[in-house]
Amino acid sequence: MQNSVTIQTIDGIGDIQPGDDLAQILISAMDKTELYIEDGDILVIAQKVVSKAEDRYVALKDIIPSTEALALANKVNKDPRKIEVILAESKGVLRAVIHAGQSEGIVITEHNLGFVCANAAVDESNIDQKDTLLLLPVDPDASARALRDRLEEAYGVRVGVVITDTFGRPWRMGLVNVAIGLAGVPAKVDLAGEKDAFGRPLAVTAPALADELAAASGLLMAKDGKKPALIFKGVNWQSEVSSALDLVRPLKEDLFR
Amino acid sequence: MQNSVTIQTIDGIGDIQPGDDLAQILISAMDKTELYIEDGDILVIAQKVVSKAEDRYVALKDIIPSTEALALANKVNKDPRKIEVILAESKGVLRAVIHAGQSEGIVITEHNLGFVCANAAVDESNIDQKDTLLLLPVDPDASARALRDRLEEAYGVRVGVVITDTFGRPWRMGLVNVAIGLAGVPAKVDLAGEKDAFGRPLAVTAPALADELAAASGLLMAKDGKKPALIFKGVNWQSEVSSALDLVRPLKEDLFR
Numbered sequence: 001m002q003n004s005v006t007i008q009t010i011d012g013i014g015d016i017q018p019g020d021d022l023a024q025i026l027i028s029a030m031d032k033t034e035l036y037i038e039d040g041d042i043l044v045i046a047q048k049v050v051s052k053a054e055d056r057y058v059a060l061k062d063i064i065p066s067t068e069a070l071a072l073a074n075k076v077n078k079d080p081r082k083i084e085v086i087l088a089e090s091k092g093v094l095r096a097v098i099h100a101g102q103s104e105g106i107v108i109t110e111h112n113l114g115f116v117c118a119n120a121a122v123d124e125s126n127i128d129q130k131d132t133l134l135l136l137p138v139d140p141d142a143s144a145r146a147l148r149d150r151l152e153e154a155y156g157v158r159v160g161v162v163i164t165d166t167f168g169r170p171w172r173m174g175l176v177n178v179a180i181g182l183a184g185v186p187a188k189v190d191l192a193g194e195k196d197a198f199g200r201p202l203a204v205t206a207p208a209l210a211d212e213l214a215a216a217s218g219l220l221m222a223k224d225g226k227k228p229a230l231i232f233k234g235v236n237w238q239s240e241v242s243s244a245l246d247l248v249r250p251l252k253e254d255l256f257r
Numbered sequence: 258m259q260n261s262v263t264i265q266t267i268d269g270i271g272d273i274q275p276g277d278d279l280a281q282i283l284i285s286a287m288d289k290t291e292l293y294i295e296d297g298d299i300l301v302i303a304q305k306v307v308s309k310a311e312d313r314y315v316a317l318k319d320i321i322p323s324t325e326a327l328a329l330a331n332k333v334n335k336d337p338r339k340i341e342v343i344l345a346e347s348k349g350v351l352r353a354v355i356h357a358g359q360s361e362g363i364v365i366t367e368h369n370l371g372f373v374c375a376n377a378a379v380d381e382s383n384i385d386q387k388d389t390l391l392l393l394p395v396d397p398d399a400s401a402r403a404l405r406d407r408l409e410e411a412y413g414v415r416v417g418v419v420i421t422d423t424f425g426r427p428w429r430m431g432l433v434n435v436a437i438g439l440a441g442v443p444a445k446v447d448l449a450g451e452k453d454a455f456g457r458p459l460a461v462t463a464p465a466l467a468d469e470l471a472a473a474s475g476l477l478m479a480k481d482g483k484k485p486a487l488i489f490k491g492v493n494w495q496s497e498v499s500s501a502l503d504l505v506r507p508l509k510e511d512l513f514r
Contacts, residue, residue, distance in 0.1 A: 004264060169506075207433070255363070
């Protein structure tokens with residue numbers, strides 16, 4: 001068992017534009033700051049820069065809200081065009097409420113990819129154009145794999161990639177980053193069959209490794225969007241074919257939808 | 258803004274017994290491995306060792322289940338004495354179900370402290386006595402403050418303390434550690450009023466710093482219970498009077514109870 005982990009920001013990435021070669025930008029930034037990638041290092045990167053590079057922008061002026069969007073927008077006091085985009089990104093709405101004293105309500109949906117989160121993870125902060133929204137990557141695992149392949153090619157070692165977004169949580173206040181796209185890094189680590197310190201079988205405990213990495217990234221990812229990518233060194237992991245969708249609890253096992 | 262964080266295990270802690278001077282054990286272990294505490298370092302420690310030192314053991318043979326416990330135990334196929342302990346630790350039960358094909362069901366409760374979690378955080382793994390349960394500390398914030406005071410006295414610098422437990426989550430698979438006791442370290446960091454990278458006000462985003470630290474600790478805390486304490490170096494935080502209870506979402510704001 002290793003005894004330390006280091007998390008390092010990749011500095012000097014700058015604003016990402018649609019069509020940018022994100023992998024090359026990361027590699028150049030790491031070269032400039034003499035950040036050396038070693039075997040088993042993990043890149044943890046914010047969804048926002050991946051979505052920007054993939055041009056996942058939507059202009060509000062191009063959106064015509066449906067009747068359903070207009071009704072829901074009225075209920076929660078949000079821009080109907082934004083609600084239209086949220087609904088288009090979602091399989092269904094879990095909750096839509098406005099609390100007394102709040103100017104804008106909350107819409108919790110099941111994203112088309114399966115993630116349950118607020119506003120279908122549609123983003124309107126840290127975007128350089130006003131009246132523009134930013135959607136999740138079409139296939140965040142594929143985005144992660146593409147970055148991983150480029151990094152492994154550049155450095156000749158095994159690299160893992162985690163793409164994160166910032167979600168709220170039931171029961172607990174405050175936001176943490178979670179994994180929405182994975183390459184190589186296991187979503188969770190199944191410990192069933194292993195023994196505890198007293199030699200008794202561990203109950204089914206599966207640490208959500210990818211979400212541990214994502215949450216840890218929040219310690220260094222500046223919320224102003226200027227530190228969107230980090231390198232983790234020293235994490236104990238075995239490469240596997242993985243998907244962040246393995247972190248989505250199946251509906252039939254979920255007691256809180 | 259700092260650009261790296263290091264997480265280091267405190268090695269050689271050994272099994273903790275009721276009445277042990279946990280702070281002294283940590284200090285001695287750090288001395289032996291030449292782990293130097295610097296200003297702003299944060300101790301993240303698993304609830305289990307804190308509860309053991311505080312003798313929060315309950316022997317099942319001493320428990321007489323109530324009628325309510327017997328009925329619930331029958332519903333979810335658990336030991337009625339364990340259910341009795343869970344109920345005594347809880348303000349109320351949110352869900353109690355058994356899924357087809359599972360030998361034992363799930364009981365989600367609101368712990369007397371306010372945390373919503375499975376089995377009132379009552380623990381039966383990594384305990385050296387069979388037929389024994391381990392409860393949360395009576396007041397985890399007070400436990401954290403006591404450790405913090407001893408560490409600050411020993412090293413003469415500002416130290417933060419986070420006590421963690423491992424909770425499951427609605428919507429997402431796998432387990433992550435969360436903060437259940439705090440000293441000095443803010444539960445969350447309010448960014449309202451700050452600006453994003455494009456100079457526009459950030460929407461209300463409050464990173465749950467204590468839970469980011471807790472989740473990150475899972476990267477190094479061995480699940481066999483042998484690495485229950487870590488030191489974080491390089492985290493950007495301001496000391497405040499804090500409580501892990503600030504991470505509990507108030508019932509009236511919680512859409513998923």
